[in-house]
Amino acid sequence: MSSTGVDKRKRADPDPVASIASRMNLREGEEAVRRVLREVHRMRKVGTKDLARGARLPIPVTAAIRRELEKGGLLRREGGAVLTPEGEAYVTEVLGLVWGVNKAPAPRDGGRSPIPDEYTEMLERLRTLSELRPAAMPQLDQAHATPETSLRRALYMQEEGDLGGRDVLFLGDDDLTSVAAGLLKVARKLTVVDIDERLLKVIDEVSMENGLGIETVCHDLRKPLPEGLMGGFDIVATDPPYTVSGLEVFLSRGIEALRSLKMSTVYLSFADKPPLEMLEVHRAITGMGVFVRELIPRFNEYVGAEMFANITSLMRLSTTEDAEPAVKGVYEDVMYTGEVNPTVRVYRCRCGAEVTVGAGETYGTVEVLKERGCPSCGAHEGFSLRRRVKLPGGRR
Amino acid sequence: MSSTGVDKRKRADPDPVASIASRMNLREGEEAVRRVLREVHRMRKVGTKDLARGARLPIPVTAAIRRELEKGGLLRREGGAVLTPEGEAYVTEVLGLVWGVNKAPAPRDGGRSPIPDEYTEMLERLRTLSELRPAAMPQLDQAHATPETSLRRALYMQEEGDLGGRDVLFLGDDDLTSVAAGLLKVARKLTVVDIDERLLKVIDEVSMENGLGIETVCHDLRKPLPEGLMGGFDIVATDPPYTVSGLEVFLSRGIEALRSLKMSTVYLSFADKPPLEMLEVHRAITGMGVFVRELIPRFNEYVGAEMFANITSLMRLSTTEDAEPAVKGVYEDVMYTGEVNPTVRVYRCRCGAEVTVGAGETYGTVEVLKERGCPSCGAHEGFSLRRRVKLPGGRR
Structure with missing residues (x-):
């Protein structure tokens, strides 16, 4: 947000995140370079050990990335790593990282800790907007998350660096998480794909009136993603039908939507099911080359879902370069709970x-x-x- | 804690948890019945919806278990489910559930939130005891967790109902988590298996002097568990070598140690590794018929581990009736990080x-x-x- 004009100078390297990741052949991909920059931006000045901790990378990898960023003129050492003016411009204006909006730590324990005061107004606004949602259609496994839940999700994504400057795809969004994310005004692109035209109409109106810039696409996810959405996103968020096939279909479409598979993030909400069914769900996830990086039980609360005590888990999944959709092409079998x-x-x-x-x-x-x-x-x-x-x- | 003598009356059913689980053919096993009792004990009086939420079970399952417990004379309805005197005696004296010791919610976010004040003295004691630990042996992948981490783990296990009245096995314990658990004085049995005799000697001494009743067994986990430990535990906790084979060996032994596989809990600490290695780890877990119920990044802090910024994740795993050890018999291959x-x-x-x-x-x-x-x-x-x-x- 500072240093105007600097970005207009032609940078020696137009895309240092990509070129460093490729030159170093990083197993964590561009995400690792981005995380290092993000941590320095957030901490202002930071030693290598704390930098590694914040970026969640091994120290030697962190130190090597830091050296590359120094060579590229984006960082310098000054009793710790700090951004150069060029680095500051790149991080804020090109990567779009806006740390300042998220001052309080995001509440990660579902309903147990309150939403920080600074978001009270946003929550009120979201409550009002949520009342515009059309009635949930159980045959589509719709069940409205509470506005608190949608906001908690958005704050959590933001804290993880997965909203600021990112292209985010919501696969189904009767929870209006896209709207909560939009109100934070940090994402580069927010796209919602849903089969429910009534819902998309509400999101369009809310987005227009509040200047959220959310793009909506009416589409049945049993069919492959529209060509234009394939490989176009950094982050995916979904709260799919709570069946193994529902998970497989939605996560498969999510994988197809990602720009890079090396270490991208998918936010997945899912209900607690009996043990053998949960095992099937988790085997479906690892089977697609994706793994759980964080799993928060009882994160999501819903107003309509009676059978699971109105509570589900939120998983933060990480893809790998071996990720592969289990479902390709049109899915012809049953998927919604009422069918399965x-x-x-x-x-x-x-x-x-x-x-x-x-x-x-x-x-x-x-x-x-x-x-x-x-x-x-x-x-x-x-x-x-x-x-x-x-x-x-x-x-x- | 209350109602003395009631347990001395011969109960019509000596093991209602087992008989209800078997009669109802519960997919969640005895654990489900136990959780319902535990929640009623904790909440004193609770409606079915909140009961289901607390027990993390679907409402219909919860309601059916509640009815069976009413029939068995352990619960009655009084504007919500409450324990009868017989139920109270069973829960506290037979199941050994002692909720009272854990008043503040356990801190689950690693170093981000402080240890509740009521445990300050316990933490100080643990700090003193931790100084007795012999130097970590990196060739055994030892790295001492901080006393704060050991206490946080014990409080978390306690909050999940996995210490009170339980038989708990620690597979390797240079972190002294068994000692932290012992100081809470709620478990029925605490057993430590470790290859390091120096460490076991310290645990024996600390346990003796503090009346913790920890049993220690010197054993190389590359060999199968000693016969006497097989199938003898409710809960397993381990912080294995951070290699795929280390995980496979330790988790296999953990599965063998469990009394029931239907929905038992294994606490597993593991480092963040590059994506493809994490995928292997998670595939090994699901491959053994086990899944992640909760995963808390950056939960564990260590004093000695330089390479992962001194921080690892804590997973709460759930077994299923399909659980099966990947490693049976003697493990002949490499396992420790220095070997792999x-x-x-x-x-x-x-x-x-x-x-x-x-x-x-x-x-x-x-x-x-x-x-x-x-x-x-x-x-x-x-x-x-x-x-x-x-x-x-x-x-x-």
Whole structure:
């Protein structure tokens, strides 16, 4: 944000992050060089050991990158590594790293610690905007995350350096995490792909009115990503259907969307399932050449998901150069929870009547039941879930 | 803690946790029943939704377990689930759940949040005891965790219900996590298996003097666990050699040590490695039928480990009924870092002399160099690590 004009000088190397990563043949790819620059920018002056710690890289790798950045004129040593004016310009104006907006540490433990005061206003705004969301469609595995959750996600991504100056793709976004990210005003590009036109219309309007610049694409992820989105992003975020196939399809599309596979990040929300199903999920992840770098249980809270006590985990996944989508081309099989494990739910009205809700029933969702009213007493609210009944033919 | 004598009445069912899990054919095993009891004990009175949330189980499963516990006379409903006197006695005296000792939430973010005040004295004691540890042996991949880290680990395990009333096995423990756990005085059994007799002697002494009741077993984990330890534990904790084979060997022994595989917990510390190596590590974990339930980066800090900026991750792994050790019988191959990736390190003395340190060199470790003094000027301190040199023949 400082040093105007410096970037207009022709830099000897137009893309030092890429050229250093390639010259050093770094196993961590460009991400490693970027992290070193980001840490120096954040700490202003930093010794090699703290730099390695902050960048989460081994000390020798960090020291070698630092030396290359010194040679390139972006860093100099002054009782620690500091950015040169050219480095400062590159980091803020080309890489788009804006550390200042995120002063308090991002709360990582879900609902246990509060959202920092400085974001109270943003949270209020997000609450208001969230009310514009169309009703969740359970047949698409939609379940709205609370505004607090969306904001926590965005703050966490920002703290990890995954929003500032980045091109970020949201694969499905009925949670409006893109809007929370947009309000932080640090990303280079925010794109939402969703099958739900109603939702995209709301995001478009909110984005327009608030100057968030979110791009929306209506697309069924059972089909491969549109050509124009392939390989176009630094970061992917998704809260897919909580089935093994849902995960495989969404994560496969996510891998295809990434610009580099060496060490890119995918934010993945997923529910706690019984042990053998969780094992399948984790095997699907490692099977695609991706691994868990951080996993925060109970990070996400939802307003509508009754069965998992309204709480799911958030994983920060890292890709590797061996990453490969499990699903290529059109996905023809079942994927949504209602398809994979067909169930109906039995609700009880306050009048005592029990009403069956589910795909293929008179009331497809509880929202429809509420709208039409209890068939016995006509009430539009006061329904409580009694039980789930599995239909034959289900499979994962 | 309360209700004395009640446990002396013959309970209709001597092991309700086991019999309910078996009768309900729970995919989460006995652990699920135990968690429900633990949450009711902790919350005193709790509705089903909050109970499910606390126990991290789906609501229908939670509700069904609650009903079984009511039938068995351990719970009753009173504007929420509460323990009956018989339930209270069972939970505290048979299961050994002692919630009270852990009032403040355990700090989960490594060094970022402080250890709660109520543990200041315990931390001081642990600091004093840690000074008794023999010097770390890098050839065994020893690197002492800080006393803060050991205490944080113990508090985290306790908060997860994995110490109170549990039989816990530490596979290698130069970190003295067993001592930190012992000071909390809640576990039923604490056992340490280590190859280092010097270390076990210290643990024995500390345990004796402080009444911690820690059992120690001198054993090389390249060999299968001693018969008497097989299948004898509820929980395993390990900070293995940071190689893929080190992980495989230690986790395999850990799986063999568990009483039930359905949903038992293994605490695994591991360093950040380059992406493809991390992928191998995670594939080894899922390959053994185990998955990551929580992964906290930068949880562990060490006093001696120079190369990873003194910081590693802590994973809470869950086993499944499909869990199977990758290594059975005697492990004949290389496992320690120095064997897998043979390297020497070059230190520089303040006098300017460079000294090569490593297996097969005059100075096997920097500790030996410090003891004998710089070959050029004789100084016993002031050595800084300059670089690592890989020797030919290394492999993972």
